[in-house]
Amino acid sequence: MKTAKAWTLLALFLLFGVIGCRSHVIKVTVTNASNQTLSNIIVDYPGATFGIASLAPGKTFPYAIKPYETGFIKIQFTNAQGAIQTYTGTKVSKGDEGSIEIQLTQVATIVRPILPRH
Numbered sequence: 448m449k450t451a452k453a454w455t456l457l458a459l460f461l462l463f464g465v466i467g468c469r470s471h472v473i474k475v476t477v478t479n480a481s482n483q484t485l486s487n488i489i490v491d492y493p494g495a496t497f498g499i500a501s502l503a504p505g506k507t508f509p510y511a512i513k514p515y516e517t518g519f520i521k522i523q524f525t526n527a528q529g530a531i532q533t534y535t536g537t538k539v540s541k542g543d544e545g546s547i548e549i550q551l552t553q554v555a556t557i558v559r560p561i562l563p564r565h
Contacts (some may be wrong), residue, residue, distance in 0.1 A: 462555055472511040473512050473545055474545075475547050477502065477547065478507040481552045482504050484501055484502065485502050485524050487523075489522070490520065490522050492518070492520045492539060493516040493541075495513075500552070507529075514539045514541055514543060517541065518538070519538055519563060520547070521534065522556050532551075532554065534558070544563075545563055547562070
């Protein structure tokens with residue numbers, strides 16, 4: 448009887464531990480809002496970077512990020528004419544969660560963050 452009770456308590460402890468723990472991430476979506484393919488897309492954020500080799504017109508690339516410090520998101524990409532476009536802005540911090548929508552055109556970057564501050 449003691450063993451069954453101990454296993455039950457352990458199972459409840461583990462269950463509540465899993466339910467109570469969640470990772471604070473920011474869901475990023477990068478969308479090509481132009482009518483031509485974009486390439487060499489780099490999204491740099493505090494503590495890491497991710498890249499997309501190419502993104503066809505109208506396509507979206509989802510990615511979850513977890514900033515490890517406070518800083519700004521930096522975006523760089525190459526348009527269809529071979530020109531490099533850059534963007535710096537949208538401050539993120541360790542522990543942030545929410546979403547950031549990034550729309551890229553051939554000449555511009557539009558960023559829409561939804562980051563409730565804790």
